[in-house]
Amino acid sequence: MASPSIHSFFLTGPAGRLEALLNRGAEKATHAAVVCHPHPLFGGTLHNKVVFHAMKALNGFGFPVLRFNFRGAGLSQGVHENGHGEVEDVRTALDWLDQEFHLPLIFCGFSFGAAVGLGVACPDRRVQAVIGLGTPVAPVSGRSYDFGCLQTCGKPKLLVSGDRDQFGPPAQLETLAQSMPEPRKLVLIEGADHFFEGHLEEMRETITRWIQEAILSARS
DSSP, rough: OOOOOOEEEEEEEEEEEEEEEEEEOTOOOOEEEEEEEEGGGGGGTTTTTHHHHHHHHHHHTTTTEEEEEEETSOOOOOOOOTTTHHHHHHHHHHHHHHHOSOOOOOOEEEEEHHHHHHHHHTTTTEEEEEEEOOOOOBBBBTBBOOOGGGGGGSOEEEEEEEETTSSSSSSHHHHHHHSOOEEEEEEEETTTOOTOTTTTTHHHHHHHHHIIIIIIIIHH
């Protein structure tokens, strides 16, 4: 009997158990990936639509893809720590993927997930490429995030945002992208807001094209 394509379980994190879902990959997968969700105090969970579509794009290549709830979200234990403790949750997810699959890793984060996770993923030698969706370069409800890690990140980098993203003004995103070393790519989806409402398929297709061009083609 074939194993279910989705595995529901708990990661053991520093603040307690973290609720997780693994979309299983192909037997000969070339990479494994993690997708991090938006701000939990504003309803962000692993079931977020943007997170789901990003997972589908990555899983479409046969990659096993892990989603998890940050501490204090969903069934995860612990309490929200304003991004400070959550970096350890990202490390927990990367450690689990590495131990489980021993494959090059791809990091993807949406909004808060990008803000928290990029700083962890960029210096991690196990992570081959990083993706930021709706990267919040402008202050969000009084909170500002530092993306200086991207300025020294030599890995393939993809930033995807809507050109109407209230937390990611195009001019600021372009300035950030220009500060990043190659290989890098910034894609602004016309008419899309922070949540890619009405443009989720475009976002998903953008990830798919970039993985094919920047990651898989480079292997051949």
